[in-house]
Amino acid sequence: MARKRPRDIQQLFGGQRLQRFTDFTEQYQRWQQQLQQCFVALQLSPLLAHCKVVSVRAHTLVLEASSAALASRIKLQQSRIITHFQDESTGHISRLEVQVRPKIHTPSPQPAEKSAQPTQNVEKNDDDTVAKLRQQAALCEEPLRSQLLALAAKYEKN
Structure with a gap:
């Protein structure tokens, strides 16, 4: 069974879903x-x-x-x-x-230190997209925040 090719990041953020999400976060x-x-x-x-x-x-x-x-x-x-x-x-x-909805007080996990990685040349579009992902993540609550940050980190490495 053939696997679908992964979508380009511009395809993911070029659609209406991101715009609807952005509009909702602004309204919120x-x-x-x-x-x-x-x-x-x-x-x-x-x-x-x-x-x-x-x-x-x-x-x-x-x-x-x-x-x-x-x-x-x-x-x-x-x-x-x-x-x-x-x-x-x-x-x-x-x-x-x-x-x-009572708030559950759970201890937050300590952030793991990042190992030093060599910087790679990333296209300007990818930098903008990563910045948008991080900006939207700052507006969201968990678990969406961590998912958006993980996606941003993934595209920073590439």
Whole structure:
């Protein structure tokens, strides 16, 4: 059975998938900034470390909180949060949903030291693509972050 030839990196990033992903990450950042502004205005700033926007869909703002107690405090401010997000033209929001997802505190693995490798001449396009991969990885959470960084490292070696 013949194996398919691997795709060129330009084929991977030339399509619509990367653009959709980039658009989503930009929208996600705007939601997080709006949430931060809202919590500052409502004097709920201490909750920011334990709360984030998951999505905005079907006129519903979906937030994630790390505990039920925090979720209750957020729900008490529901109407003010909805008003803030509507004023910021996120779209018509009529509901607030708060999901409780406790954070698991696991020790982070120590990064392995890189061995000194000789530098290779890499085309400018590959450098740009690697930079884009690393930039997008910085915006993502695990496990996608590590996968994007691994892909960037793979193309840096080639």
